Amino acid sequence: TASGVSMTADGLRSALSGIVPEYMVPHHIEFYETMPVSANGKIDRKTIIRDLNGKSCIVREEDLPQGELEIRIADIWKKILKIENISRNDDFFTAGGDSLSATRFVQTLQNENITSEPLPLRTLFSTPTIASISGYIENNNLWVAGCSEGNSFEEGTL
Numbered sequence: 001t002a003s004g005v006s007m008t009a010d011g012l013r014s015a016l017s018g019i020v021p022e023y024m025v026p027h028h029i030e031f032y033e034t035m036p037v038s039a040n041g042k043i044d045r046k047t048i049i050r051d052l053n054g055k056s057c058i059v060r061e062e063d064l065p066q067g068e069l070e071i072r073i074a075d076i077w078k079k080i081l082k083i084e085n086i087s088r089n090d091d092f093f094t095a096g097g098d099s100l101s102a103t104r105f106v107q108t109l110q111n112e113n114i115t116s117e118p119l120p121l122r123t124l125f126s127t128p129t130i131a132s133i134s135g136y137i138e139n140n141n142l143w144v145a146g147c148s149e150g151n152s153f154e155e156g157t158l
Contacts (some may be wrong), residue, residue, distance in 0.1 A: 063087040
């Protein structure tokens with residue numbers, strides 16, 4: 001490289017594994033000669049996300065969403081973030097989410113009767129992976145297990 005420093009994806013993953021927890025080490029790493037920038041000179045995250053989503057990222061079997069709740073959350077993320085492959089350890093915001101899409105995600109959980117009450121938006125910021133948000137929902141008894149849109153009961157009816 002121009003700076004005289006070279007790095008491989010495996011080398012970077014190895015260095016990161018000594019610093020951050022395993023679930024935070026990215027499976028796919030893309031190197032750019034120069035970062036794409038928007039018209040106002042800021043890093044163009046949308047271009048980077050589009051480039052990364054265009055690559056075929058393979059999710060390892062052990063990283064696939066596990067259980068009904070994680071699978072349903074993953075399906076919502078795929079729709080909102082417009083991505084095909086997702087790991088249970090992917091970070092919502094690293095995968096392309098922002099505050100607007102986070103709001104849509106929280107609303108969708110409620111609208112599709114996945115949670116029994118509205119999830120505070122700040123929860124997604126503190127538990128940004130499918131595994132962690134699923135754990136939060138289960139640990140706080142918010143999951144409406146086995147219920148899907150259209151088969152839940154309105155209060156006072158049977």
